[in-house]
Amino acid sequence: MALALAVRDRMLDRYMETLQEVTAPHADRRVVTYFSAEFLTGPHLGNNLLCLGMQQAAEDALSGLGQNLNDLLEQEEEPGLGNGGLGRLAACYMDSLATLGVPAIGYGIRYEFGIFDQAIRDGWQVEMTDKWLRFGNPWEIARPEIGVSVPFGGRTEHTHDDQGRLRVKWIPATLVKGVPYDTVVPGYLRATANQLRLWRAEAVESFDFDAFNLGDYYRAVSEKIWSETISKVLYPNDEPEAGKHLRLQQQFFFVSCSLQDMLRIHRVFRRPIEDFASYWAVQMNDTHPSIAVAELMRLLVDEHGLEWDKAWTITQQTCGYTNHTLLSEALEKWSLPLFGELLPRHLEIIFEINQRFLDDVRKRCPGDEGLIQRLSIIDESGVRSVRMAHLASVGSHAINGVAALHTELLKETVLRDFYAVYPQRFVNVTNGVTPRRWIAVSNPQLAALVSDRIGDRWLWSLEEELIRLEPLAENVEFQAAWRGVKAANKQRLAGIIKQRVGIDVNPASLFDIQVKRLHEYKRQHLNVLYLVTEYLRLKEGGVPGPPRTVIFGGKAAPGYRMAKLIIRLIHGVAGVINADPTVSQVLQVVFIPDFNVKNAQPIYPAADLSEQISTAGKEASGTGNMKFAMNGALTIGTLDGANVEIREAVGPENFFLFGLTAPEVTDRKANGYRPRDLYESNSVLRATIDSIASGAFANGDRDLFRPLVDSLLTRDDYMLLADFQSYVDCQARVSEAYRNQRAWTRTSILNSARVGRFSSDRSIRDYCRDIWHVEPDTIGEG
Numbered sequence: 001m002a003l004a005l006a007v008r009d010r011m012l013d014r015y016m017e018t019l020q021e022v023t024a025p026h027a028d029r030r031v032v033t034y035f036s037a038e039f040l041t042g043p044h045l046g047n048n049l050l051c052l053g054m055q056q057a058a059e060d061a062l063s064g065l066g067q068n069l070n071d072l073l074e075q076e077e078e079p080g081l082g083n084g085g086l087g088r089l090a091a092c093y094m095d096s097l098a099t100l101g102v103p104a105i106g107y108g109i110r111y112e113f114g115i116f117d118q119a120i121r122d123g124w125q126v127e128m129t130d131k132w133l134r135f136g137n138p139w140e141i142a143r144p145e146i147g148v149s150v151p152f153g154g155r156t157e158h159t160h161d162d163q164g165r166l167r168v169k170w171i172p173a174t175l176v177k178g179v180p181y182d183t184v185v186p187g188y189l190r191a192t193a194n195q196l197r198l199w200r201a202e203a204v205e206s207f208d209f210d211a212f213n214l215g216d217y218y219r220a221v222s223e224k225i226w227s228e229t230i231s232k233v234l235y236p237n238d239e240p241e242a243g244k245h246l247r248l249q250q251q252f253f254f255v256s257c258s259l260q261d262m263l264r265i266h267r268v269f270r271r272p273i274e275d276f277a278s279y280w281a282v283q284m285n286d287t288h289p290s291i292a293v294a295e296l297m298r299l300l301v302d303e304h305g306l307e308w309d310k311a312w313t314i315t316q317q318t319c320g321y322t323n324h325t326l327l328s329e330a331l332e333k334w335s336l337p338l339f340g341e342l343l344p345r346h347l348e349i350i351f352e353i354n355q356r357f358l359d360d361v362r363k364r365c366p367g368d369e370g371l372i373q374r375l376s377i378i379d380e381s382g383v384r385s386v387r388m389a390h391l392a393s394v395g396s397h398a399i400n401g402v403a404a405l406h407t408e409l410l411k412e413t414v415l416r417d418f419y420a421v422y423p424q425r426f427v428n429v430t431n432g433v434t435p436r437r438w439i440a441v442s443n444p445q446l447a448a449l450v451s452d453r454i455g456d457r458w459l460w461s462l463e464e465e466l467i468r469l470e471p472l473a474e475n476v477e478f479q480a481a482w483r484g485v486k487a488a489n490k491q492r493l494a495g496i497i498k499q500r501v502g503i504d505v506n507p508a509s510l511f512d513i514q515v516k517r518l519h520e521y522k523r524q525h526l527n528v529l530y531l532v533t534e535y536l537r538l539k540e541g542g543v544p545g546p547p548r549t550v551i552f553g554g555k556a557a558p559g560y561r562m563a564k565l566i567i568r569l570i571h572g573v574a575g576v577i578n579a580d581p582t583v584s585q586v587l588q589v590v591f592i593p594d595f596n597v598k599n600a601q602p603i604y605p606a607a608d609l610s611e612q613i614s615t616a617g618k619e620a621s622g623t624g625n626m627k628f629a630m631n632g633a634l635t636i637g638t639l640d641g642a643n644v645e646i647r648e649a650v651g652p653e654n655f656f657l658f659g660l661t662a663p664e665v666t667d668r669k670a671n672g673y674r675p676r677d678l679y680e681s682n683s684v685l686r687a688t689i690d691s692i693a694s695g696a697f698a699n700g701d702r703d704l705f706r707p708l709v710d711s712l713l714t715r716d717d718y719m720l721l722a723d724f725q726s727y728v729d730c731q732a733r734v735s736e737a738y739r740n741q742r743a744w745t746r747t748s749i750l751n752s753a754r755v756g757r758f759s760s761d762r763s764i765r766d767y768c769r770d771i772w773h774v775e776p777d778t779i780g781e782g
Helices: 002-022 045-052 055-064 069-075 085-099 209-213 217-229 241-268 273-279 292-303 308-318 336-342 344-364 369-375 388-394 404-412 416-421 435-441 444-454 462-474 476-501 524-539 561-579 624-630 643-650 662-670 675-681 683-693 706-714 720-739 741-753 760-772
Strands: 031-035 104-109 117-121 124-128 140-142 148-152 155-160 166-171 174-186 193-203 280-285 319-322 333-335 385-387 398-401 426-428 510-515 548-553 587-591 609-612 634-637
Touching (some): 002 193, 045 174, 085 193, 085 280, 104 241, 124 561, 148 241, 155 344, 273 280, 280 760, 333 336, 336 344, 369 416, 404 426, 435 624, 462 760, 476 587, 524 683, 634 643, 675 683, 675 720, 683 706, 720 741
Parallel strands (some): 319 398
Antiparallel strands (some): 148 174, 155 166
8 A cells, every 4th residue: 555655646646737728828728538337447557657757666665674576566466347348448548548649537436346356156156246445445546525416306387488499407306415536547668648537426415304204214224325326336237227327317317417527617617508528528438328418418518508419419419329239139228218318308308319310311312211210329129219329420520339340240230320411520540458557567577578579669659660580480589589579478377277277387388378258259158068079089099189278267247147158168177087097197177256457467478378269250350369369369259349450460361261251151040040950960069068967067967058059059159050060170179289499489579569550548549539520649748
């Protein structure tokens, strides 16, 4: 705590300097605000020491006190503010915004309990409360003096002013106070520091003294309990109606707090409200913050008295929408009764936005009522609902996908009608990851080796500098040093596995790693089918390949039963393989529990093979694929998400490609895909499925994995059986390639050297140029 506070003091100095420069009277800078329901920052201390250039000073100071810096770094709790790629991307972007000198504020929720801690009991995932704040958080500063009130429920009153203009007053049923907590985000070795501002929900009046005196102790604190529930936990289960209610409350709460805060800052500097869009850019990270479109309209029209058309122009010029999914079920919708109960004024505003939008579409495309129904923000089929992706698309000047393939598929599938009407709004910004966290902090030995050969400019200019490693790929001495770094990282991870899981793995084996959120489309169970196939082959006397350790990690959503069953299957297969005295000499399987940023940091550097095997057309981008490649892992994958661009960057010969393409997936399904036919015609696949169905990996229980087997044989929504043989054949090519360590090392070096374009710095430069229209490198240079 003392070390963290000492580091924070130095960051605050930078933040105050940045703030003074941004807010100087002559300053005419646009501030980027990143609205995200998640910010998966990871532990702060190591990254902040790197950015401040204080690592050696900290080591020296601690050494004088008889302390070890690495031991202290291990003690830091990870902030539980995100779930997966969405939140980690937001954290990478905040790092790059500060490093590139772009003034920015990240806005989100300060969850008291974040994503659950994952334990494994008898092979099953068990969720435990993530008490990340139990020892306090030295990095945050509470700012109660600038808290805001957020209304919910109630009714609206419609009147006319002296000029006969309609004015609407929202009379809420309840108010919740939003209190900001600020965390400084430093740029790497520069004077810039931005801020992450997260909101905590509190009761406006936390204690009812009259109720307490009457002996009604619950009612005395009921408002406090209800209010604080809003920021209590990340992603409450939204299967029950109460969960949906809370999710919508959370989203509106942080969006309203943030927009009110921006307007407050705007007023402090006496800037005209009409110029709001000139000074602010709002980037909505997926649909969670899309209520911002309606809330900004409410604040501009109802609170600041602007005419509708002027307010709408400001809103559209301010807002941008990033789409992260092609899964239609993941595009949020809220039923009208629920929405109207919580946000009656916003429902009126959305109806007005929708009417004006559809009138414009009718002028552009007269007579096409089918198009009108498909584009409408209000879904009239079944239970009437608000389509949040449609609201975001209508209310933004830019809509971006997060990989080249994803953006094209957006235009062709879930947002094709919007693309037909507003093609100029669509741009692509391929995701990126920060090399500061994912190489310098996570893999310091590799960072030192790279800097020794090409200098340290690569940490600022990854794309321009890392390519200078390419001529060294054939250098025998450099290859040996590269292999030495990888061997040390594998040895470190083997020690962690022994400590946490109790399994002794072979550090000299091929480390084949798949770590990411558990979901059927990510196809961890395709990897398991291969493991069962390989186990059966080896049991029948097949020639073993190079020793291989297959490592899994990832959390399943608490209500996602099939994903949880896949975790159980991984453990069932691992138990049988690891207990076999012969097979375990050449094949081992490990599941590392509680995958998060802190636990990921030693995993990516140790990987030889990166599993990126999602069904083509389902993964928007992926960022784990980038982290693995930067650290020298070779990829086995489909042409999905950013895999397409990674393969182009590293060269097809340096990428293990398998499986159907996205158009082939679509065609197979359109022509009546029958997975059971593949099961019947492929004896290897049939033996694999039958082995799982027999209970061989469930202590003889034939019913345990029946839902999974039945799903594969009857539906196979994610085309595992269609890609199975191609995947097995590709894994054979991996084994053969690994036998030649010189060639493998050459490919590993080329993977790192050629993936500089996947730095989040490049992504932010793309956003600055194509969406926000701001210049990077404007503050804190030198």
